[in-house]
Amino acid sequence: MLDKIKALREEIKQLTAQTADEAEHLRIKYLSKKGIISELFNDFKTIPSEQKREVGQVINVLKNEAQEFINGLKEQFADTQVKGAGVDLTLPGTVMKLGSRHPLSLVRNEIVNIFARLGFNISEGPEIEDDFHVFTALNFPEEHPARDMQDTFFIEKDPDVLLRTHTSSVQVRVMEKTQPPIRSIFPGRVFRNEAISARAHCIFHQVEGLYIDENVSFADLKQTLLYFAKEMFGEKTQIRLRPSYFPFTEPSAEMDISCTLCGGKGCNVCKYTGWVEILGCGMVDPHVLEYSNIDSEKYTGFAFGMGIERITMLKYQIKDIRLFFENDVRFLEQFKASI
Ligand code: DAH
16 A cells, blocks of 8 residues: 555656646546545555554645645636736736825924913814904004004905904904913914915914913913924024014014024024024903903913914925925925824
């Protein structure tokens, strides 16, 4: 019997098949229930028991070898095509590119998170606003030249309806509904009737902040904004407040940070001053509190407003604001790493 097995092993190694059918016939011939190898197992039952151990081992080796070899023959003919579908499964697939967040969303989220750590929550207001919330309640009297600070898109049919020029309008909406303490920020889109250039756009984004409580002072404003500047632009960042004018804050200031590019030494980003302006701020004018029924004898507060495009341009050294609105993938995909 051992000779027979040896001969079969040799025989199987010589097998070839030209088609899938031929390979299948070989499988049936050798490996099926009535195949040659199964018969061997039947013969095995009849041999003397002292030979069983040795012969059993050799038959098993034969069976495994035959299975492997005949499977190998069959695999040559394995179909790579889904029958009738005309699809070749071995072709490489179409790669779906992973999208990335828009740089303005990334920076918006970063700003929101920094202020969230100081206990500020978020509110939003409408983009299509009325004159009262954008101007009057913020202490811009009618016909006052301060209204010209921001070129406004009005709706022709109704001059009372306009596109908000700043997110300061959300301050009013929040104060109308909420009594202090208020500690909120308001991110959103704003609109100004301005010519589009590398530095200005008619649509852009701002984040407004408002903090109203008893005994809120200018020192609180300064400390909050210093914290923000360091978190956003790095621990070494310094701030500088310059007196300014906004109708809704008194006193008002504009805040500069030490230049992110040269660190204050002077370069063309900071126009060799070492400082770049990033936001407007001030103590909320008592008139503004009173317009929204907040007791200005009891409460004080501060407010600030910044452009998200400006912060993003400084942070990533982007030179042209129009890039944010062109949706050019070559620009947008550069911000993938910071998802
Ligand atoms: N709303 C101002 C603007 O769009 C920015 C601003 C300045 C907001 C001073 C403030 C502030 O809250 O206190 O130019």
